[in-house]
Amino acid sequence: EGPQATPSIYAPASTPAAQIQSLSYFVLEITGAIFLVVGGLMAFVCFRYRAGKNDDKSEPAQIYGSTQVELAWTVIPVLIVVVLFLTTARMIFAIQDAPKPKEAVDVTVVGHQFWWEYRYPQLGIVTANELHIPLSSKTDPKPTYFKLLSADVDHSYWVPQLSGKTDLIPNHPNELWMDPLYPGLYKGQCAQFCGAEHALMLLRVYVDTPEQFQAWVANQQKPGVQDPTVAAGRQVFETQACMNCHAVAGTAATGRYGPDLTHLASRDTLASGVIENNPKNLRQWIKDPDSIKPGALMPAMKLSDEQLDQLTAYLATLK
Amino acid sequence: MSAIPLTPHISDDQPWKLPSKGKVGMYCLIVAESAIFIIFVLAYLFYIGKTTFGPTPAVLEVPIINSIALLSSSITIMLAERALEHGKMKGFSLWWAITIALGSYFLYGTGVEWYKLIHEDGLTISTNLFGTTFYSLVGLHATHVIFGLIGLTLTLIFALTGKLKHEHNEKVQILALYWHFVDAIWIVVFTVVYIIGR
Amino acid sequence: MADSTLPIQGALDITPPAARKHSILEIAHSWITTVDHKKLGILYTVFGIFWLLVGGAEAIAIRIQLAMPNNHFLSPQTYNQFFTMHGTTMVFLVGMTIIFGFANYLVPLMIGARDMAFPRLNAFSFWVTAFGGTLLYYSFLGGSGLYGVGSAPDVGWFAYAPLTARAFSPGHATDYWAISLIVSGIGTVGTAINIVATTVSMRCKGMTLMRMPLFVWLFFVVSALTLITITPLTAAQIMLTIDRYLGGHFFDTQAGGSAVAWMHFFWIFGHPEVYVLILPAFAIANEIIPVFSRKAIFGYPAMAAASVGIAFVSLGVWAHHMFTVGMTSVSNAFFTLSTMLVGIPTGIKIFNWLATMWGGKIRFATPMLFLTAFLFQFLIAGLTGIMLSVSPWDWQLHNSYFVIAHFHYVLVGALVFAIFGGLYYWFPKATGKMLSEKIGKWHFWLFIIGFHLTFDTMHVPGILGMPRSIYTYEPDRGWGPWNLVVSIGGIIQGIATLVFAYNMIVSLRKGEEAGPDPWDAWTLEWTTSSPPPDYNFAIDPVVGSRRPLWDLKHPEDPDWKYEA
Numbered sequence A: 001e002g003p004q005a006t007p008s009i010y011a012p013a014s015t016p017a018a019q020i021q022s023l024s025y026f027v028l029e030i031t032g033a034i035f036l037v038v039g040g041l042m043a044f045v046c047f048r049y050r051a052g053k054n055d056d057k058s059e060p061a062q063i064y065g066s067t068q069v070e071l072a073w074t075v076i077p078v079l080i081v082v083v084l085f086l087t088t089a090r091m092i093f094a095i096q097d098a099p100k101p102k103e104a105v106d107v108t109v110v111g112h113q114f115w116w117e118y119r120y121p122q123l124g125i126v127t128a129n130e131l132h133i134p135l136s137s138k139t140d141p142k143p144t145y146f147k148l149l150s151a152d153v154d155h156s157y158w159v160p161q162l163s164g165k166t167d168l169i170p171n172h173p174n175e176l177w178m179d180p181l182y183p184g185l186y187k188g189q190c191a192q193f194c195g196a197e198h199a200l201m202l203l204r205v206y207v208d209t210p211e212q213f214q215a216w217v218a219n220q221q222k223p224g225v226q227d228p229t230v231a232a233g234r235q236v237f238e239t240q241a242c243m244n245c246h247a248v249a250g251t252a253a254t255g256r257y258g259p260d261l262t263h264l265a266s267r268d269t270l271a272s273g274v275i276e277n278n279p280k281n282l283r284q285w286i287k288d289p290d291s292i293k294p295g296a297l298m299p300a301m302k303l304s305d306e307q308l309d310q311l312t313a314y315l316a317t318l319k
Numbered sequence B: 001m002s003a004i005p006l007t008p009h010i011s012d013d014q015p016w017k018l019p020s021k022g023k024v025g026m027y028c029l030i031v032a033e034s035a036i037f038i039i040f041v042l043a044y045l046f047y048i049g050k051t052t053f054g055p056t057p058a059v060l061e062v063p064i065i066n067s068i069a070l071l072s073s074s075i076t077i078m079l080a081e082r083a084l085e086h087g088k089m090k091g092f093s094l095w096w097a098i099t100i101a102l103g104s105y106f107l108y109g110t111g112v113e114w115y116k117l118i119h120e121d122g123l124t125i126s127t128n129l130f131g132t133t134f135y136s137l138v139g140l141h142a143t144h145v146i147f148g149l150i151g152l153t154l155t156l157i158f159a160l161t162g163k164l165k166h167e168h169n170e171k172v173q174i175l176a177l178y179w180h181f182v183d184a185i186w187i188v189v190f191t192v193v194y195i196i197g198r
Numbered sequence C: 001m002a003d004s005t006l007p008i009q010g011a012l013d014i015t016p017p018a019a020r021k022h023s024i025l026e027i028a029h030s031w032i033t034t035v036d037h038k039k040l041g042i043l044y045t046v047f048g049i050f051w052l053l054v055g056g057a058e059a060i061a062i063r064i065q066l067a068m069p070n071n072h073f074l075s076p077q078t079y080n081q082f083f084t085m086h087g088t089t090m091v092f093l094v095g096m097t098i099i100f101g102f103a104n105y106l107v108p109l110m111i112g113a114r115d116m117a118f119p120r121l122n123a124f125s126f127w128v129t130a131f132g133g134t135l136l137y138y139s140f141l142g143g144s145g146l147y148g149v150g151s152a153p154d155v156g157w158f159a160y161a162p163l164t165a166r167a168f169s170p171g172h173a174t175d176y177w178a179i180s181l182i183v184s185g186i187g188t189v190g191t192a193i194n195i196v197a198t199t200v201s202m203r204c205k206g207m208t209l210m211r212m213p214l215f216v217w218l219f220f221v222v223s224a225l226t227l228i229t230i231t232p233l234t235a236a237q238i239m240l241t242i243d244r245y246l247g248g249h250f251f252d253t254q255a256g257g258s259a260v261a262w263m264h265f266f267w268i269f270g271h272p273e274v275y276v277l278i279l280p281a282f283a284i285a286n287e288i289i290p291v292f293s294r295k296a297i298f299g300y301p302a303m304a305a306a307s308v309g310i311a312f313v314s315l316g317v318w319a320h321h322m323f324t325v326g327m328t329s330v331s332n333a334f335f336t337l338s339t340m341l342v343g344i345p346t347g348i349k350i351f352n353w354l355a356t357m358w359g360g361k362i363r364f365a366t367p368m369l370f371l372t373a374f375l376f377q378f379l380i381a382g383l384t385g386i387m388l389s390v391s392p393w394d395w396q397l398h399n400s401y402f403v404i405a406h407f408h409y410v411l412v413g414a415l416v417f418a419i420f421g422g423l424y425y426w427f428p429k430a431t432g433k434m435l436s437e438k439i440g441k442w443h444f445w446l447f448i449i450g451f452h453l454t455f456d457t458m459h460v461p462g463i464l465g466m467p468r469s470i471y472t473y474e475p476d477r478g479w480g481p482w483n484l485v486v487s488i489g490g491i492i493q494g495i496a497t498l499v500f501a502y503n504m505i506v507s508l509r510k511g512e513e514a515g516p517d518p519w520d521a522w523t524l525e526w527t528t529s530s531p532p533p534d535y536n537f538a539i540d541p542v543v544g545s546r547r548p549l550w551d552l553k554h555p556e557d558p559d560w561k562y563e564a
């Protein structure tokens, strides 16, 4: 029940994942039975008909075929395939064509080499790397519907406990839905090879209780914190190249190439879940992203130690 | 060559005839080539109307005379084959040369068309999707025409220098098969590019 | 078993060619200029085994990197190059070349011909393939390489667009991938044409289609399938090259091009390709299983028909690799069905092999050991394939280690096992020496233990959410122990492969003499000496049944009586 460190597909926490699990059990039973019967026959044949040590070297009776038997082992598999197919088809339509309820939350996910951009069109929120969605329940369903886009190459959205994966392909919008039934942090990662750091394009989905979600939304809708004590850091941010790639709402920084940093400090991790978000890591990241995520598309800015301290202090205030 | 039967009930005098390996080989090549063309044709069809900027297929003019030239070369090559079958070397060389002329005319026509597209309409392979798919598909076909023409010309040289004899009949037929294929593909390319795509 | 029971000695010329000492240069010259299908077959096979070692070494490096979380054995870039090169090497330079090696060597012998239909095309095909393959590896040095590890392709063997576009893959690595495969593809198509023409036009007298050994049938189907399988890949790679060099837009998503189109083109090639690889394994099974069970193959017509059926159905299933790209539910359902249908003709084959063994007297010599393992492992691999074809389940399993486990189960568990079995079986024919049975048993048991440690275990991390193509993973995911076992198994497989290489070298020098017919077998290749003379058969054979040698050895109960 609930999120687990190991994102097993057999610990479902949402309707589509659970449906897939039950379908998989059915298929496993059938294929398992085939395996037992055919594998058993193989074992039997190998033991029963192996030539003995003092075999008389005579040849066994030659049998060339038998229409009845051959017909039987053609027809039975046909029937099995029919059953498997019909069960599968039902589930395809049940999951893929499920009608979208009014109360669904919309999220647009944009895959970038090697991070995730999240937009909530209904709520006017733009954020990155850590997704917050509301808890759903059988009595009070509140599923999340994703629109999946890509800014560069193919990626794939996979949080095994919550649903199967769907690819994010440029010029080819896709959809995905999930209705998480237990709160907590679910992990997954990009499942389509997308370049150097595909391995560290991790996914974090926070399933919030209604109150938590409300609070989170309220905070995200505010512009970036303007704290005069870190004006120096902000100055560095706005005069270095940072703002070409990053946005902080309420400032001149509107870059879209990198993650939105408006509420960076409210996130638990940096760089799509690779390291914990604390001042030490943040400073190291800004100093040399490659040391943490070799191949990440953010350049090392060659800042002085002082500038780094100021920047870190500034970014840490962006709650 | 005498033969020793491995199984006694087979006698030596039953007829045993298998298809010509050259023809089978050429049919295989044609199947393989067709698969390449199918992918290019599918790409062309798939991308029709997906071009977002630049010249569209409206700039194309239907190459009627060109197509007639190429298609009629299938007839002349047949006449050449027939002449060779009957040992009429003169007739063979004549029809064969006409085939080459028709094929070359086709290439010339394509050249003129491309010249116009590039210089008047500003359409190159990198202009937009239409340019990419158009030049690739038509170019792929033209490449095959060029290879065909090289083969045809070599054969003509052999014929004129007297190296080609009646017994090369089958080899010539195999080459002709390839030429028919190139013509047939043109019908497909023509339909896709100039009729469906325009 | 080296004693010959051939009753027709003297009937056919089996005098070995007079031995004469040749200088190294002469020998090299004779191999390089040869147009003999037997020598080319050996060249293909040796070429393939060489790359098996290289591709295997890459796999070992991959496994060392993944043995533990957060390992730093390979850099991310190197890892990505290694898995791309491993997959590409294994499929194109190992699988395709070894199977065509078998075909080249055996098809003419089995149909009683003296050579392939087009011997010079045959030599050309081999050298073009060899050149293309070597070109692929030149990328480690060439292009913008030579510093660090060079610029080998790092886009996966499926090379999905638009990652392959200039914008995302600068340099020449991707061009090496495309161009070397286009080049070796030309060689492959050449060989396929040759095999089809040989089977159609070169059969000896009396060898009707329904008397052809099933091995030949299978290669006939494989080659026909190759003609329409490799070429779509060539077409797609030409498009990619146009995009990269001439500024085309086929797969340029910014200009309206489609990433999904590439996937379709690739899998229209890629799926039939896996059957091009597995049908030769079936071909080998069709010879070895009957001979070592001492029985005629059960249901010959059904076996031939099922092969053709598999080839046909396999042309309509490619999008089962694309269940997660957002197809309509109807398409997903369609490709689920068509994929499952492949199980039916494949099942027929499995059952027929079982029925062949049923009531036989099975001799478990090394070739048969490998083929028994093949049968068992192919069953499991096929069933995991069926699981993947269940599209909702595939939404979970796609691109996870479960898929990697599925296809290694087929490619290693079935194809490589069958190839090893085939090598043990025909090595005596090609060299005149038996491979050592004792070392062979070591090889077999080590390999099968390593195999199961690696690839049984590998299913688990897939189910636990581990995606493929990742160079490292987080320690808290619980995948570590499983990966460690997988890696240990990989190393055992490596050792087993080295044992095999050792066996080949030792047996070649000091192996037991094989004689023309060491396995007491039934097809025409066993009527000539080992190795066969240049001309194969001194006298053109004439056959009247599927097992000409059986008829000769058992005149009281010949096959032809039962073949209507």
Ligand code: HEA
Pocket: A034, A038, A076, A077, A078, A080, A081, C158, C274, C275, C277, C278, C320, C321, C339, C340, C342, C343, C344, C346, C347, C348, C350, C378, C379, C381, C382, C383, C384, C385, C386, C388, C389, C390, C394, C397, C398, C399, C403, C406, C407, C410, C411, C415
């Ligand atoms: C030689 C290679 C080979 C072979 C023979 C197969 C055989 C099969 N494969 Fe596999 N496959 C690969 C190589 C191969 N595959 C590779 C390389 C990939 C991954 C490529 C990549 O992504 O890089 C792949 C991926 C792959 C996928 C995509 C997974 C994904 O990426 O998400 C699927 C999905 O349907 C699939 C299915 C099957 C099926 C149904 C068969 C069937 O042919 C199996 C049929 C056999 C049986 C079913 C067993 C015997 C039958 C019976 C005993 C009869 C009774 C049974 C029934 C009625 C069910 N394969």
Ligand code: HEA
Pocket: C052, C053, C054, C055, C056, C057, C059, C060, C062, C063, C083, C084, C086, C087, C088, C090, C091, C094, C095, C155, C156, C157, C158, C404, C408, C411, C412, C415, C416, C454, C468, C469, C470, C471, C490, C493, C494, C495, C497, C498
């Ligand atoms: C015929 C095909 C084939 C074969 C035989 C193998 C064999 C093996 N493969 Fe491979 N594999 C593929 C085809 C194959 N593979 C494909 C197509 C992919 C997908 C690639 C992609 O995603 O792009 C893949 C991917 C792949 C991955 C996934 C990588 C990733 O996604 O990140 C892994 C991981 O464990 C792996 C492991 C192995 C192992 C342990 C073996 C073992 O069986 C190997 C055993 C070892 C040997 C046989 C050689 C031992 C020899 C020596 C140690 C001596 C060295 C000496 C010299 C060099 C002279 N393979």
Ligand code: CUA
Pocket: A111, A112, A113, A114, A154, A155, A156, A190, A191, A192, A193, A194, A195, A198, A199, A201
């Ligand atoms: Cu993004 Cu892999």
Ligand SMILES: [Cu+2]
Pocket: C270, C271, C274, C317, C318, C320, C321
């Ligand atoms: Cu497939």
